[in-house]
Amino acid sequence: MRQLQQFYREMLLLRYFDQLCRALKMKDIIYSGYHPYEGQEGVAVGFCGALKPEDVLLSTHRPHCHAVAKGCSLESVLTEMMGRRTGCSGGLGGAMQFLAPENQFYCGSVVGSNLGLATGFALAMKQKKLDRICMCIFGDGASNHGTFHEGLNLAAIWKLPVVFVCENNQFAEAMPVQEFVACERISMRARGYGLEEITVDANDVEEARRAANEAIERCRRGKGPVLIEAVTYRIQGHYVGDPEGTYRDRKEVETARNKEPVKRAREKLLQGGVEAAELDSIEQEIEEELEALQEWALKQEFPTLEAAIDHVGIPLENAPEVRGPQSLTL
Amino acid sequence: MRQLQQFYREMLLLRYFDQLCRALKMKDIIYSGYHPYEGQEGVAVGFCGALKPEDVLLSTHRPHCHAVAKGCSLESVLTEMMGRRTGCSGGLGGAMQFLAPENQFYCGSVVGSNLGLATGFALAMKQKKLDRICMCIFGDGASNHGTFHEGLNLAAIWKLPVVFVCENNQFAEAMPVQEFVACERISMRARGYGLEEITVDANDVEEARRAANEAIERCRRGKGPVLIEAVTYRIQGHYVGDPEGTYRDRKEVETARNKEPVKRAREKLLQGGVEAAELDSIEQEIEEELEALQEWALKQEFPTLEAAIDHVGIPLENAPEVRGPQSLTL
Amino acid sequence: MAKITFGEAIRQAYEEEMARDRDVFLIGEDVGRWGSLYRSSTGLLEKFGPDQIKDTPISEAAIAGCGVGAAAMGMRPIVEIMYIDFITIAMDQIVNHAAKWRQLSNGKVKLPMVFKTQGGAGRRNSSQHSQCLENWFVYVPGLITVMPSSPYDVKGLLKSAVRDDNPVVFIEHKALYFEKGEVPEEEYLIPLGQAEVKRTGDDVTIIATSWMVSFALEAAERLQEEGISCEVIDPRTLWPLDRKTIIRSVKKTGLCMVVTEASAEGGWSGEASSVVHEHCFADLRRPVKRHCGMRTGIPYGPILERRCIPSVESIAGAAGALLREARGKG
Amino acid sequence: MAKITFGEAIRQAYEEEMARDRDVFLIGEDVGRWGSLYRSSTGLLEKFGPDQIKDTPISEAAIAGCGVGAAAMGMRPIVEIMYIDFITIAMDQIVNHAAKWRQLSNGKVKLPMVFKTQGGAGRRNSSQHSQCLENWFVYVPGLITVMPSSPYDVKGLLKSAVRDDNPVVFIEHKALYFEKGEVPEEEYLIPLGQAEVKRTGDDVTIIATSWMVSFALEAAERLQEEGISCEVIDPRTLWPLDRKTIIRSVKKTGLCMVVTEASAEGGWSGEASSVVHEHCFADLRRPVKRHCGMRTGIPYGPILERRCIPSVESIAGAAGALLREARGKG
Numbered sequence A, B: 001m002r003q004l005q006q007f008y009r010e011m012l013l014l015r016y017f018d019q020l021c022r023a024l025k026m027k028d029i030i031y032s033g034y035h036p037y038e039g040q041e042g043v044a045v046g047f048c049g050a051l052k053p054e055d056v057l058l059s060t061h062r063p064h065c066h067a068v069a070k071g072c073s074l075e076s077v078l079t080e081m082m083g084r085r086t087g088c089s090g091g092l093g094g095a096m097q098f099l100a101p102e103n104q105f106y107c108g109s110v111v112g113s114n115l116g117l118a119t120g121f122a123l124a125m126k127q128k129k130l131d132r133i134c135m136c137i138f139g140d141g142a143s144n145h146g147t148f149h150e151g152l153n154l155a156a157i158w159k160l161p162v163v164f165v166c167e168n169n170q171f172a173e174a175m176p177v178q179e180f181v182a183c184e185r186i187s188m189r190a191r192g193y194g195l196e197e198i199t200v201d202a203n204d205v206e207e208a209r210r211a212a213n214e215a216i217e218r219c220r221r222g223k224g225p226v227l228i229e230a231v232t233y234r235i236q237g238h239y240v241g242d243p244e245g246t247y248r249d250r251k252e253v254e255t256a257r258n259k260e261p262v263k264r265a266r267e268k269l270l271q272g273g274v275e276a277a278e279l280d281s282i283e284q285e286i287e288e289e290l291e292a293l294q295e296w297a298l299k300q301e302f303p304t305l306e307a308a309i310d311h312v313g314i315p316l317e318n319a320p321e322v323r324g325p326q327s328l329t330l
Numbered sequence C, D: 001m002a003k004i005t006f007g008e009a010i011r012q013a014y015e016e017e018m019a020r021d022r023d024v025f026l027i028g029e030d031v032g033r034w035g036s037l038y039r040s041s042t043g044l045l046e047k048f049g050p051d052q053i054k055d056t057p058i059s060e061a062a063i064a065g066c067g068v069g070a071a072a073m074g075m076r077p078i079v080e081i082m083y084i085d086f087i088t089i090a091m092d093q094i095v096n097h098a099a100k101w102r103q104l105s106n107g108k109v110k111l112p113m114v115f116k117t118q119g120g121a122g123r124r125n126s127s128q129h130s131q132c133l134e135n136w137f138v139y140v141p142g143l144i145t146v147m148p149s150s151p152y153d154v155k156g157l158l159k160s161a162v163r164d165d166n167p168v169v170f171i172e173h174k175a176l177y178f179e180k181g182e183v184p185e186e187e188y189l190i191p192l193g194q195a196e197v198k199r200t201g202d203d204v205t206i207i208a209t210s211w212m213v214s215f216a217l218e219a220a221e222r223l224q225e226e227g228i229s230c231e232v233i234d235p236r237t238l239w240p241l242d243r244k245t246i247i248r249s250v251k252k253t254g255l256c257m258v259v260t261e262a263s264a265e266g267g268w269s270g271e272a273s274s275v276v277h278e279h280c281f282a283d284l285r286r287p288v289k290r291h292c293g294m295r296t297g298i299p300y301g302p303i304l305e306r307r308c309i310p311s312v313e314s315i316a317g318a319a320g321a322l323l324r325e326a327r328g329k330g
């Protein structure tokens, strides 16, 4: 129960954090496409939360909860999404792509690319004989991308320490997984890479964590990659305000709400004898934490253009002209 | 026996045709990279030969025997490889990439691309309700390419009439299949697309043809794509004169010679009571045919540059300047 | 005339072309149910059904390949790549196949197809969703490249692109979809390869593309107040380029500035500038100026992204400076 | 000084850098067993073992991604893409990740890596194996683009590229691998971003790249006999461009011609031409001439491919004509 309660707290934090972000998006304080995470917290906490600080996590265009679960501070993630200097990428990356090497966290907004990138991180770990592993998390939609195939094959033939987690939230934008993925379960693709078929109900956070630990352990022992299909459900639209009615029934969403991981964990805790009041106080703590966070975040400054483009100026000692905005000057 | 004898004749023709091409390559009359086909004739005759004239075949960088088995004339294929006007692509394509739409034959020298292209041919067939199918043939090496995954998934979800044939000749250049493909048999990848696992010994041309017919039949009935792994062996180097010693033992090749499809067919025919003299006369006929072919081919003319680049000049009625070699003029 | 949005103009073009010719079909991610990201195909799935409006998995390489195959079979696919940033995944199909097949088949295969995508900044989406990559396609023999800048233009050009027998890369701008402009009720076409003089003037020729056209027009308005008269030309088709219209203008004004959102180095502005120098050298009072985006990834957020690319102010400033230099020196 | 081939110079660069720094590794198709297609890594697998020399499956996207990931972990990968035509498959990894991560991480992630490939005609391989795509990379902020033209240059530049902390696209030419040139025994580096005046002269500046440098030098030899003195400049690094060396030369000669194998339209020749016009307008007696390959796919065979690209004769002819025009008019 103690562990579950901890998971519950972590999931609830992500739930509220996501809500806060959605509100900020509605107010146009988060500027770009923003992809809500409600209902998928079992994956972030179960899988991303299972990594050690030195392990690497490669995430997606829906990264904010993965990032927090990996250990990035709420401050650094939120202000990144708000484009502020205190963001983990100095506010230059935004809500879909930022890199936080200090937390071994990387994400990007091109679906599927991270499966190839992951092999490189893992290759370096293996060759340098580091006791670290790489987790690569991607969606059901990404599992139709060529890089899924190439990345898994490469990791498998080289026995690289990668845990590939397919976060199957049932949709890729408006595309229902069962219409666009040609096999019944995504894990059925494992056989093509000499791997076991593993599907877990990631709305059960304990089961998710068990599966994560097992996979991570396997990788650490040098047994090569693992592919896990983590089944969950995307309760919100693909983005805030997407034309949801075109692709799913509200009823389906209501059903899903009954199975979502936060609710399930709460019920289990209550059944296990934890007091409702105790859980409520967790809730309150989180609400307060996030309120303070928001207040602080709104005060943070934006990056300067000079700083932003400095990192593209290839610093070549002998280059006569290293940066060349042709006629636009600072 | 009658059918096998016909297969034998067809395979023998390809064997000698390939030999002729190799000789021409050595004499620098075929100019580009040339990829020999010896030992794989069971695939060309068994699979490509099973198609109807109106069916489409998409082949690879090792296309010449596929093309002939599909119905392209020896003349058009040979002179294409020799860069002559009478070649199926007017001599502009060469030994690795040429298009013969009149024979519904297409090939190209980028490994793996044809798995995507095939879905388009098949989609058109399906939407236009044509009673035609598409066969897409590719190597064991190509099965590690992202397009393998994307092409198969697309064909499967749309139930497109494509027979995907993986011609597993054990090598991709110097890469032995077992080191670079993460599963034991390439057909094990079928499950990831909701398909059956089918592996055939394509050095048994009769078995190959049986499997081809079954797959083609399935596609014609609208049951969607089929993936078949056709196992064979590449007896020559990847190209004429490759550093073979770096990646395989000569002994391995000698063993393979005992199992190659032409030899096997001949033995079976003899066992079945066909006279050796009859088979020898087939051989002689083919030799004579190819001698005449070569003599004719060497007399054919080269294309002009004007004709070659004409097809790139985008013919836009209103474009003030449709072709623009900046200062190089004809 | 009715004022409609850029997105609606696209939708009308689709609708008209799809009704006229049932071989025209749209294929891409969420072009159906969702009606495309920026609603440019809303309602078309209901109207034309899934044969003409095809939602696909996230498989850019296969989708593009599928388009090429279908076009070779005589259909007229419009392949939508959601963001030009993802066209990076389909370059093999576009460059090695679509652009090459007409020549590789000695003119026998036509590829009547459109690769439709959108690029540029303006939606605060950071560097992986804001690129200007148009010059890649100008650079590839065998492709036509179009960049419309208004509702009127996008409709007329898209219809022409669909009817053209060559592969056309059609690049919209994400900042334009909700811009309104006059579009006649009656059907019309705009020929590919024709520039338009969007505003006549005597002092400076400004060549601007895509989003930058409206900026340039507004800058011209402002300069008019200072007594400077600008001629603004939108090439509309980047290749084949309507050199005549450009040359005629520069011969008149004697001064030229090229404005692109893309950075100058390696970009199309260099092509335009070279063409002007080559043909108007004696008429030019000052060298052609390239006024372009900075050489940087687009940083996140509304402020920095705008500061990296030309603005009305910067264009007016640069054009004014050019004229003053010329007067000072000339 | 010893005369060695271009391929051997590459091999030496690999050998020295890999011995110096065990984090340097080469990854690509058949770079190990085969020692690369043109033998530029022969013997290195034996010497450095499979950690530093990694043979891969045919998975260009994953290989490039693997390089990016490994570089982010502090290794120094050299990713070999066998033909530049296949770099089309790895563009997402190069453009959306390698070029972007330094900025996207606010400068925290460095990517010390080289994408090494080869392009151009000269081996009669037709249009899918003969392209010049260098300007794509010049066009992408965040990348360095290098094109060496001699054994001396390739060795010195490759060593610098390996040591640079930015992603470098390093493009060799297939026609050069067996060309010989003097290379000192002692170690040396050639800084990126430095052009070289390959021949001094007073009448015309010829800027030539890659294979075209030797053509231009020979053309200059011939023109010398007619009393015309050419200065030949090889930029070596296309971006960042050593403008100083070019400008100094054109200010002296007053005439400039840019020679590339790539066709002019959309190509790097436009960039070079623009830079010269922008900086030397007053000194130029005639506009910069672009003498470039035709806008066409490269047709098959030895005759036509040579006729599509500049030759010694055509360069000499064009440079001579430029001078005569200037004399006639100037």
Ligand SMILES: Cc1ncc(C[n+]2csc(CCOP(=O)(O)OP(=O)(O)O)c2C)c(N)n1
Binding pocket: A035, A060, A061, A062, A109, A110, A111, A112, A138, A139, A140, A141, A142, A143, A169, A171, A172, A173, A234, A238, C029, C058, C060, C082, C086, C089
């Ligand atoms: C290569 C690529 N294609 C398309 C997109 C547009 N896009 C963004 S998110 C998304 C859906 C991704 O679905 P999935 O992988 O299941 O992840 P989820 O959004 O469900 O988390 C798409 C198509 C993209 N970002 N990258």
Ligand SMILES: Cc1ncc(C[n+]2csc(CCOP(=O)(O)OP(=O)(O)O)c2C)c(N)n1
Binding pocket: B035, B060, B061, B062, B109, B110, B111, B112, B138, B139, B140, B141, B142, B143, B169, B171, B172, B173, B234, B238, D029, D058, D060, D082, D086, D089
């Ligand atoms: C995309 C791509 N990568 C690399 C190559 C270089 N190449 C040509 S043939 C070949 C091996 C192909 O192996 P396989 O698919 O098994 O076909 P096989 O040669 O055995 O017929 C390679 C790597 C290529 N042509 N295209």
Ligand SMILES: [Mg+2]
Binding pocket: A139, A140, A141, A167, A168, A169, A170, A171, A172, A173
């Ligand atoms: Mg999903």
Ligand SMILES: [Mg+2]
Binding pocket: B139, B140, B141, B167, B168, B169, B170, B171, B172, B173
């Ligand atoms: Mg093979």
